[in-house]
């Protein structure tokens with residue numbers, strides 16, 4: 504058992520439904536069935552996670568968590584069964600109504616991420632298909648909430664930087680986050696292993712997503728969030744435990760390919776430009792090489808932070 508690895512995050516797609524149609528996201532063209540995860544399957548996954556020291560859990564993958572009618576009960580369940588695991592919640596904020604926020608104050612999320620993408624009402628509607636006014640009203644309520652720290656100990660507001668996002672808009676976004684007492688996070692667009700147009704090249708250092716377990720609403724463990732249909736599955740939590748799947752042959756082959764410097768020869772990672780790195784278990788020499796590659800890549804292509812449109 505000494506070789507058993509522990510994932511750094513388990514992510515659970517409690518629903519793959521979404522109220523938005525973001526232009527940079529494959530959710531609206533999913534070929535899979537639209538579904539909400541069965542409660543007994545969800546509880547089985549959480550039970551699996553109590554068997555090891557899980558650092559973080561995210562009830563979210565390819566969908567909007569607040570479209571899951573049982574989300575609050577599920578968050579409560581996670582809190583109760585995994586009290587020492589960091590609970591992270593991602594949302595586009597549109598359905599994060601005052602009533603939902605009040606209810607969240609009784610649960611307490613560790614880190615809340617709100618995907619806002621733009622402060623321009625026209626662009627917002629074009630990108631997401633939603634009205635910006637309602638999302639901003641929800642954000643106002645949150646930032647003025649007397650229990651804001653209880654609802655979410657940390658708050659990050661996220662912008663996916665598109666090729667035409669003006670620099671002034673990125674500056675305005677950063678300022679907005681400061682006013683809301685939130686961490687600004689501006690990130691480039693990734694290519695979902697070729698399904699979405701993105702100019703970033705494919706790196707060859709190991710990807711951070713190999714150290715997660717990402718579970719679709721059906722129970723299929725997908726390679727990662729970029730494998731939105733589960734085509735490169737590691738297994739199924741209906742038949743195996745979360746920890747067994749993270750350590751099975753398929754998962755080990757993926758980790759080994761990345762850690763040995765062979766990401767560029769390993770489908771679908773060979774065509775995926777996701778560039779958050781993982782240096783775990785790479786050995787001293789390779790770790791130094793990967794760190795240098797990562798530094799050069801990030802300096803040249805700037806996948807995070809403000810960048811002028813091309």
Ligand code: SF4
Pocket residue numbers: 521522523524525528529530531565566567595618
């Ligand atoms: S990015 Fe999030 S909010 Fe937008 S369509 Fe995809 S899942 Fe929905």
Ligand code: SF4
Pocket residue numbers: 696710711712713726727728729730771772775776777
């Ligand atoms: S390289 Fe891309 S496809 Fe491969 S694990 Fe990372 S995010 Fe997923």
